[in-house]
Amino acid sequence: MRGLGYLALILGPGTIVVLLWLWPAGFADRRVRRLALGGCLLLAVVTLVGVYVQGAQASGRSLTGAMSSSSLRLGFDGRYGRASIERLVLLFLLLQTIVLGHYVPDRRRRAVLVSLVAALLAATWPFAGHAAEGSLVPLSFVADWVHVAAMATWLGGLVVLLGVVLREPAGEQTGALVADFSEWALSAVWLI
Secondary structure (H helix, E strand, O other), X not given: OHHHHHHHHHHHHHHHHHHHHHOHHHHHOHHHHHHHHHHHHHHHHHHHHHHHHHHHHHHOOOOOOOOOHHHHHHHHOHHHHXXXXXXXXXXXXXXXXXXXXXXXOOHHHHHHHHHHHHHHHHOHHHHHOHHHOOOOHHHHHXXXXXXXXXXXXXXXXXXXXXXXXXXXXXXXXXXXXXXHHHHHHHHHHHHO
C-alpha cells in the first residue's frame, strides 16, 4: 500500500505541481489531465484501503474478517488514521484548489496556492511513518517531508516529460520545457 501511495502521489499531486509551474498549458492535453486526476483518484483509493488494512491489523483479524465498525474505527485511530483523514481532506482541497484556481488570474499565485496544499499533503507521509518517532522528531520529520515532496515533483515531472512532452514532435517549446525541467529536477534531486 505504501508503494502504491507513493506512485499515486507522483502521478497526481507531483504532476500537478510541476505542470502549474513549468507547463500550465499542459492541462489542455487530455492525457495529462487523465494522468493527474487518475493519480489523485488512486491516492484516495489507496488511502481508504490502507485504513482498512490498518484496522484489520490493529484488530488482529484477517482482511476478510475485518469488515466491522470496530475494525474500521481502529484503522482511523492513531497517527496513521489521522494522517489518512488529513490526506483525504487535503486531496479534496487540492482538487478544489485546481478547479477554483482557474478563477485566480495570476498564474504564479495559483501555482503557489496549489503547491502549498500539495506540500501539506506530502507531509502526511512522515506524519504517519517512522519520521514521527524517536528523539529527533522535528529534524527527521522535516527531512522526510522534503524528501517525499521533492521525489513526488521530480518523478511527476519526469512522467509528464517522458510520457507526453517528448512523444510529440520536437519544437521550440519542447526544448524550453526540457531545459526548465532540468533545472527543476536538479533542485529536486539535490533535496532528495
